[in-house]
Amino acid sequence: MRTAGAPPASSGASPIRGTHTRGMERFDxxxxxxxxxxxxxxxxxxxxVMVDLAAHARxxxxxxxxxxxxxxxxxPSWSPDVAYQLIANQDCTPEQLERLIGWCDDPGTWDIACGKHPGGERALVRAADPYTTLRYAHRIGPDVMAGFARDIDPTARGARYEAGRLRxxxxxxxxxxxxxTAKGL
Incomplete structure (x- = not known):
């Protein structure tokens, strides 16, 4: 007796395409x-679906x-979860890690990315947005810190808060x- 949907044994057609199982063939x-x-x-x-794909597919x-x-x-709403799975489970290039770090919403994700990037945390500090960098970076270089200070608009709502985060x-x-201080913040 054959399984429904499988080719008859006499047909010569293989129930498996390459290394796919019958389930994979049906999925395809x-x-x-x-x-x-x-x-x-x-x-x-x-x-x-996308989280599982990023976690388990090569x-x-x-x-x-x-x-x-x-x-x-x-x-999409699943971006941070997929970013984590890509960072943790895939062989991402340095450029891909730099693009993914913007979805970092966890210190562990930051640490994994820093460990995988050949430039380490210093490279990701330069690639990430200020919010992510200030929240997760262990060390921010003086030039980057000064750049963050320069980027704060003293007339913008929340400027004092941002200055306080830096300080x-x-x-x-x-x-x-x-x-x-020169900006009055």
Whole structure:
């Protein structure tokens, strides 16, 4: 007796394509029936589909880049979880790590990315946005700290708060303090 959907033994057709199991073959057939909007809906709203893909599939660098591009363009709700899984489980290039660090929402993710990037934390400090850097970086260089101080608009709402965040850091510098003081912050 054969399984429903499997080719008869006499047909000569292999029930396995390459190294795929029958389940994988059926999955491939199902995916082939989906149009672009259905695939996008699966990726954007599929409960954990993208997180599982990032965690368990061996993605090629080009696939990782395409996935990051989708995240940058659509900014779906699963982006931080997928970013973590890509950082932790895939062989990302330094450029990909620099693009992914913007979704970092956990100190552990920051530490993993720093350990994988050949330039370490210093490179990611330069690539990440100020909020992420101030929140997770263990050490911010004096030139970057001064740049953050220069970037604060004293007329903007929350400028004093931002200046206070800088001043509370253990690696706050005299140069950054002078910049903020000159701005009246």
């Amino acid at each position: 057939d199902f995916i082939a029936t989906l149009d672009g909007s259905q695939l996008l809906a699966l990726f954007e709203h599929g409960d954990g 993605l090629r660098p080009g696939q990782v880049s395409l996935l990051i591009g989708l995240m940058e363009e659509a900014n 509370r850091r253990h690696d706050f510098t005299g140069e950054a303090d002078s910049i903020l």
